[in-house]
Amino acid sequence: LCRGGLAERLCRLQNRERSAISFWRHQCISDAKIPSDKSGVLIVKILEMFEECTIQVAICQQLEQSPATLSSEDVVISAGEPILKVLFARETAAHLKNRPQDIIHIYPPWQKLLLKNADVPVIMNTYFSQKVLLTEHSETREKTYGLTKMLVRKNVISLAQTFRLDDLDDELRQESSDNQVACGPQIHNNHAVKQHPLGHSTVNDSLLEMVESQGAVGWRETKVRVVIQRVYCLPAREGYRSHIQGNKALRMFYRLCLLVQDAYGMFSEVQLQSLSSSDDIEQYCRRWEGKFCCLSGMKVLQRTTRGRALGLFSLIDSLWPPAVPVKVPGQSQDSEMMTTNLPPPSFCYILTVQSGEIHVEVDEEEQISNLYQPPVVHGLKDILQIDGCNERCSFWAQVLYLRLQTKHSVPINQREIWLFVTDSTLQDVVHVTPKVVAVSVAASCVLSTGMTEALGVASRPVFFKDALWGNGKIICVERTVLLLQKPLLYSAAGADLSELAGPVRLDELDSTTQANSVCALRGTVVGVNESTAFSWPTCDRCGSGKLELCPQDRGLLYCNQCSEVVISPVLKMQLEVFLSCPSRSQSTVKVKVRHKISYGVLSIVRLGIYEVQSVLGKEVGFLNCYVRSIISHPNCVVLEEIVLL
C-alpha cells in the first residue's frame, strides 16, 4: 500500500473500528442491558427484509421509545411513524439473525445517507446493533428460530445500472465540451480551428505561467504559443502494450509527441494522439518542425527532472543553449534583457491532451521560427570521435545490412534491430576507423512500416535524427527518428554529405575484427562441417524452396507457387566451411556459406553427392560476412555469409 495514501489510512481506521466492534459486542453479551434513553441510539422495528449482494436491507419503522416499556399489543404500526431503510453488513446480519417484527437498537456511530430522489433515509454503518427481545415471547421465539430457516429474498442488481457522479448542472457543462470531438491527425488543424474559434482566449508565451496559474486540471480558456523543436513518436505505456499483445502477433501503439520551447527557453514534451505504426512520422516532421503552434486544452501529466528522464534531457541538451536570446521571466522585455546565457533546464513538464477538445494549432503557413534548432548533421567519422556520453547526434548514412535480434521469447516488433551503415567519411579515406558501423535500433525507437519495408529491400541512405552516442556505440532509442529523406532544414557542420561514389568496401577480416560487425574475407576451404551441411532445390522462376515430387514422374520436381514442373531447379546449399585466411592466420575461421549452383535436368538422388567434393580446396574470394562471435580459446571466428542490400 502507498505510504500515506488513502488505502493505508482506511486500513488503519478499519482496524481500530474492528476492535471497537468486537469489544462492544462482548460488552453487550456480558451486560445485557437495554439502554432506553441514551441519546444517539436508533430504535427500529423491522417490517420487511431483503438482501442485495451481501448487504441486508431492512425496511424499518423508527420507534420513539424502547418497546420494552410498552406491552406487545401497543407496538403496532401507526401511520406517520417515520420509515427508514437500514442496511446491515453481512457479519452484523448473521450475528443479529433478523426477522420481520424484530426490534433493533442501533448504537452510534451509525451514518445516515439521504438519497436525492427518495423520501426514505438510509441508515448504514450499523455495526453496533443489538436486538431487543421482548421477554414474554422470548421462549416461543427461540423455538421458532431454531426450527425454521429464514428465507430472505435476494434482489438481483442489474449490471446495466451504472453510476453517474455528476449533478445535472455539471452534466450540462460536460455536454457542451463533449460536442467538440477531437479531430484525427492534426494535419487539417488550421482549418478546423477557424471553424471553432476558442473565443476571446488570450495567447500567452510562457509555459511555466500557464502551468502554474491553471493548475494540473487543464487550460480551457487560454493558449500558449510555442515553437516545435522536434516531432517524434513514443511507444505507449508498457502496461498498455502487454495487455494487447501477450504471445501473439502484435500491434504496437505509439503516441505522436512534440518537444516544444517557449519564448523563455523552457521546454515541454506534449503527448498527442495515438498513431498506429503505419502512420508516417516523416510527414509530421516536415510540416511541423520549426513552426509556431498554440497549445490549449492541455493537462500536466508529469513534471519530470533531469535525473529521471535522461533520454528526454539528452535531447533538450542538444538544443541548448537557445539559438536566439530568450526572455527572462520577471524582467521588462527590452532586448538588452534577453539572454542566451542560462544554465540548461533541470526540469520539464510533460503535457497531454484532454479529451474532447482541439489542442494544437500549428501555423504551417508561417515561417520557421528563429528559435528553431535544426538537427546538426555530422559525418560518421566525426561522431565516432565524439568525447562524451549520451550525446544526441544526427547523420545521413547508407544502410548496407540489417540484422534482427534472434531472441524468440521477445515479440518481433520489440526486438532490437542492428543496422550496418556507412557514409563517405568512412568509405573514402584510409584511416583507423572502421568502414562500416553497427547502429542498434532499440524497440523504443519507433519505425514506421514504410521505413521497415524500405530497409529490408535495398541499400538506401537513411537520415538518423537525434540518435544517441555513448560508450563507443550509436544507438537509436526513444525520440530518435529515422527518415527516408533528408529533412528540409539541417545544419551540415562542414560534413560532406554527398552520395557514395563507387561500390561499398568492407574492412577485411583481421585481428582487430569484433563480434557483431561485417567484414570481407578471402581464403581457401580446408574443411567442411558435414554434420550441418544440407541442400535443397528451389524453383528457378519464383525462388520458392517448397518443391514437391511430381506425382506423375517421381524424378521431377513441382513448384506449387508457379503450378508448374521445375525443369532447372536451383540448388541452394548451406554449409559450414572452415577457411584458412591469410589476413587472420592464427584463427580458425568458420563460415556459414550459402551457395547457389544451377543444374540442368536432374534427379533427386544425384543431388546429394555433389556437395562436399565441389567445395574442398576452393578459393573463396572476398565473401561479405557478418561476424557472429569471436572465441578466444580456441581461437575461432564464427561468421555467416551475407548479402549486402
Next chain:
Amino acid sequence: MDSTLPAVAEELLKEIKKAFQETSHDTFSFRLKFIFGPSAVPALDLVDQRSVTRVTSPSGRAAYQVLGSSGKLYTCYSSCHFCTCPAFGFSVLQKSESLLCKHILAVYLSQAMGACQELTVSEEQLTSILLAEEEDEG
C-alpha cells in the same frame, strides 16, 4: 421492488466527489468500507497509485483500463458494470456477492477524485481493446 443498494452506492460516490474538494476524507472512508466491503481498501490503493486510465476515441466512445496489482491490465466498460478481471466473474456475476469489483470501484473513485489518467486512441484501437481476446498462457 426497486433495488436499494445501487442508489445508496451512487449517492455515496457523489458525496465522495464533493467531499474530495474539501479536506477531510475520513468521513467517507467508513461508509466506503461498509458498502463495498473487502474491495474498498484495494480500490483506494489503485487510486493512490494512479492506476486508472480513461481511454477515449474521437467518436466519443470510452473505456477504462486499470493496471492491477499483479501488473495485469484490466478493461472496465463505461456503459455498464463489467470488468475483465476474474474476481468480477466470480464475485459479481457468479455469486452476486458484490456490486463491483475493486477495479470498477477504482474507476469510480478516480473519477470522483480527479485521479484518472487520460489516453486518446483511434477508433480501431479502442475497438480492439473492447474486443480483446483472452491471452493464452504459455
